[in-house]
């Protein structure tokens with residue numbers, strides 16, 4: 001479904017790769033968490049998957065089509081199939097829950113319609129259902145700036161869901177939330193993942209959370225993939241290597 005071949009990214013002016021020769025493939029139904037300490041390359045990786053970040057070398061294939069050979073219109077179509085949620089929610093604070101969620105239809109509509117803010121009855125009904133799915137019906141007409149962090153992330157999830165995505169991408173979606181709320185958000189993501197049989201790929205700092213929900217873990221360190229396996233295989237030693245060991249020890253470690 002999603003295939004990454006020899007993907008490397010080096011930002012202009014940097015002497016090291018942010019991502020270095022990553023090879024991976026993902027299938028529908030997998031719940032993948034990406035681990036790694038700050039600066040390991042997690043966000044850059046997620047941004048490559050939906051074409052927001054162009055690699056220096058390598059390819060990302062979506063159902064056998066190269067993302068980086070596509071024109072803007074083709075890429076826009078693919079992005080509709082990729083719902084994305086963010087650490088800082090990326091909502092419009094002065095708009096209501098309903099208005100924010102309806103922006104999830106933008107990928108499907110002409111710019112002219114977007115500017116006029118026209119939504120069909122069908123779109124409005126679907127948005128209402130999605131807001132109900134994330135448990136925010138009682139907040140539907142409230143401005144998003146008045147909501148808690150957990151509620152804001154629910155709006156972000158509802159907006160992504162309205163796109164009817166096949167892939168759900170998360171860039172540290174619970175890093176701004178307390179542990180209890182993070183659990184609730186992960187429960188919700190898991191329910192949605194199971195119900196719609198998605199491919200879910202999420203960056204996360206909390207290893208316990210990742211091990212509880214993921215079916216597959218990937219660890220990055222200094223842009224290199226140092227682990228790819230089942231959550232139960234990510235033991236104390238792998239944890240130490242991912243978060244503490246010096247980078248110059250990496251060459252001695254096999255990739256799992």
Ligand SMILES: Nc1ncnc2c1ncn2[C@@H]1O[C@H](COP(=O)(O)OP(=O)(O)OP(=O)(O)O)[C@@H](O)[C@H]1O
Nearest residue numbers: 011012014018036037038039040041042043044045
């Ligand atoms: N736009 C940019 N220009 C230059 N360097 C960048 C840019 N974006 C990221 N980097 C560098 O690329 C590397 C990987 O960054 P990235 O944000 O992907 O890491 P991360 O694992 O997501 O970190 P965090 O957990 O702190 O969000 C870092 O060394 C970072 O400084």
